[in-house]
Amino acid sequence: MINYPSSKLPDVGTSIFAVMSALANEHQAINLSQGFPDFNCPDELIQLVTKYMQEGYNQYAPMPGMAALRHKISEKTQKVYGYRPDADQEVTVTSGATEALFAAITAVVKPGDEVVVLEPCYDSYAPAIRLAGGVPVYVPLALPNFSIDWDLLRKNISRHTRLLIINTPHNPTGAVMSREEMEKLANLTDGTDILVISDEVYEHMVFDGQEHVSALQVESLRQRSFVISSFGKTYHTTGWKIGYVVAPPALTAELRKMHQFITFCTVTPLQLAIADFMDNEEHYRSLPDFYQAKRDMFCDLVRPSRFELMPSAGTYFQLLKYDAISTEHDLDFARRLTKEVGVASVPVSAFYHNKTDHHYLRFCFAKSEDTLRQAAERLVKL
Ligand SMILES: Cc1ncc(COP(=O)(O)O)c(C=O)c1O
Numbered sequence: 001m002i003n004y005p006s007s008k009l010p011d012v013g014t015s016i017f018a019v020m021s022a023l024a025n026e027h028q029a030i031n032l033s034q035g036f037p038d039f040n041c042p043d044e045l046i047q048l049v050t051k052y053m054q055e056g057y058n059q060y061a062p063m064p065g066m067a068a069l070r071h072k073i074s075e076k077t078q079k080v081y082g083y084r085p086d087a088d089q090e091v092t093v094t095s096g097a098t099e100a101l102f103a104a105i106t107a108v109v110k111p112g113d114e115v116v117v118l119e120p121c122y123d124s125y126a127p128a129i130r131l132a133g134g135v136p137v138y139v140p141l142a143l144p145n146f147s148i149d150w151d152l153l154r155k156n157i158s159r160h161t162r163l164l165i166i167n168t169p170h171n172p173t174g175a176v177m178s179r180e181e182m183e184k185l186a187n188l189t190d191g192t193d194i195l196v197i198s199d200e201v202y203e204h205m206v207f208d209g210q211e212h213v214s215a216l217q218v219e220s221l222r223q224r225s226f227v228i229s230s231f232g233k234t235y236h237t238t239g240w241k242i243g244y245v246v247a248p249p250a251l252t253a254e255l256r257k258m259h260q261f262i263t264f265c266t267v268t269p270l271q272l273a274i275a276d277f278m279d280n281e282e283h284y285r286s287l288p289d290f291y292q293a294k295r296d297m298f299c300d301l302v303r304p305s306r307f308e309l310m311p312s313a314g315t316y317f318q319l320l321k322y323d324a325i326s327t328e329h330d331l332d333f334a335r336r337l338t339k340e341v342g343v344a345s346v347p348v349s350a351f352y353h354n355k356t357d358h359h360y361l362r363f364c365f366a367k368s369e370d371t372l373r374q375a376a377e378r379l380v381k382l
Contacts, residue, residue, distance in 0.1 A: 009127055016123070016350035023335065024344035030375045033344040035171065035316060037366040041236040042283065048273035061268040063260050065093025065244065069275040073244055076278060081216045089249040092256055093271060095263045096241035097201045097230040102128045103258035104197050104226040104245060105163070109134035113162035118148065120172055120351030122199065125165055134162070138353050145311065146173035148181060154188065163195045169202040169212065169314025172351050172362040176206055176313040179213045186221045195251070196221060201230040201243070204287040206314040207295060216246060223248055226255065231274050233316075234284055236366075240270050291316050291365070294372065298365040301376030316366040319348065323359050325382055330357045337361070341382060343375045 020033035031038075040046075064070065070087040078084035085091050094100040101124055109115060111133030117125050119138045126136045139156045142149040157164075166185065168177035177185075189196065198215035206212045215225040226247040232238035245255060277283070298318055299309050310319035326333050330347035338344040345361040365372060 008131060012127055016346055020334065020338065020344050020346055023338045027339050027342065029338045029342040029344045030371060030378070031344045032363040032365070032367065032371075032375055033338075033346045035364045035366065036238040037236045037316075038371055039236065039368050042277070042280075044280075045235060045237065045273055045277050048276050049269050052269035052272045057269045057272055059268065061093075061265040061271055063265050064088075064256055065091065065266065066268065066271040066275060069093055069271045069278075072275045072278040073246070077216065077246060079281075081214045083216045083222065085216075085246045086249070090246055090252050092245045092247075092252055092259060093266050094243050094245060094259060095266045096232060097199065097228050097243035098124055098241070099259070099262055100226070100228045100243045100245045100255075101125065101197065101199065103255050103262055104228070104247070104251075105129055105134070106132045107254040107258045108195055108251070109162055112160065114158060114160040116153070116156055116161060116164040118153075118166065119353065119356075120146075120348055121165070122167060122171055123351065126353060129163075135160075136353070137161070140352075140356070141170075141173070141175070143358065146170065146175040148177075148184075150184060150188070157188070157192075157194070161192075161194050163197060164189070165197045165199065166215070167199040169200075169206055171202065171315055172317050172346065172348055173319060174310070174312030174315050174317055176210060177213060179217075182213045182215065182218050182221065185215075186218045189224060190220055194224065196225040198225050198227045200227055201233045202315040203229055204234050204284045205291045205316055206288055207292040208313065210313060212314070226251060234287065235274065235277065240267070242266055242270055242274060294365045294367070294369075297369065298363070298372045298376060301373060302379055305376075305380040306382060307379060310360065316364055318363045318365055319360045320345075320363060320379075321358075321360050330359055330361060331355075333359075334361055337382075341378050343378050 017034045024031040070091040073091050074087040105128040109132040113134045114137045115129045115134045116137045119140050129136045203212045215221045230243040306324040308321040312318045330349050334347040345363050348360040349355040349357040
């Protein structure tokens with residue numbers, strides 16, 4: 001008999017995204033739970049991948065990423081954020097933002113280090129911190145707008161704080177950090193050795209004329225930050241799992257030590273295809289309008305329902321509050337909505353370590369008009 005070791009993450013089960021998607025499949029519900037588009041990526045991208053595969057680009061890529069892609073990322077960063085990272089020393093291509101987060105966290109967090117996490121938050125942060133021996137320090141975002149409570153944040157920073165993780169535009173709430181907030185964060189960390197991870201995977205989904213503010217745009221923050229993005233979100237290719245990290249040379253060197261033993265490198269023909277496609281600036285420049293139209297359509301259709309629409313300033317998620325419909329816990333309500341009404345969502349309590357329930361569900365509107373219309377028709381009947 002083998003005595004298997006006890007779990008390193010005993011409280012971690014299957015992610016809520018997989019659970020809700022499986023429930024959606026089981027009940028043939030419309031799946032607005034997991035964050036992925038139900039429409040295809042640009043045809044040109046598919047043709048480029050095919051071309052590079054046929055040309056024989058099917059072997060390992062260089063560990064930090066294909067040079068062509070790293071240079072394009074560097075150029076684009078200059079164009080969009082006014083800072084040109086060194087393609088060789090400051091840009092690393094990873095297997096999705098998920099790997100980038102894991103590599104950045106494990107690169108810098110040592111046993112006993114505290115990592116400040118603003119909740120609700122993406123589900124991969126805390127497990128990565130804990131596996132590195134770090135201690136997540138959870139600081140709730142302030143309702144109703146899920147903004148940063150600066151006094152509370154300040155109180156939770158100690159001499160053990162090694163890292164602080166921000167996410168803007170924010171999943172699941174759709175909140176977007178302003179330039180003023182980014183500068184406040186810079187002031188808060190100035191004079192300390194605290195590092196920052198700025199998860200900016202939804203950088204091109206900011207609405208109503210507002211601009212995404214990157215940590216790269218504030219110099220003192222840039223010097224202490226891993227700024228992470230994902231081509232999956234920008235190019236409607238979540239299944240390709242290609243992301244990247246921009247970080248100062250010393251942080252990049254440590255991050256790459258992790259990256260080379262997690263995956264070593266990322267899919268070669270996909271990197272080359274994306275590098276070519278990045279010349280098409282129009283694609284990412286039109287993304288805010290593209291997704292804002294979907295948000296507005298979904299909201300207009302859901303407005304007559306008994307759900308309360310919360311503001312969504314960015315991302316492809318819309319929160320709906322269901323106080324007027326039920327007093328159930330959000331997980332129970334989300335399950336019932338999937339089974340009985342035929343629309344799958346994600347309960348926001350899943351983004352809190354202690355499952356705090358404010359009666360919000362998260363709906364993904366990265367879907368075709370048809371899908372959104374059918375889902376809204378069902379929600380309005382409740
Ligand atoms: C906030 C946030 N960070 C990171 C990721 C992971 O991105 P990727 O699919 O590129 O690993 C996601 C995906 O949903 C996300 O919402």
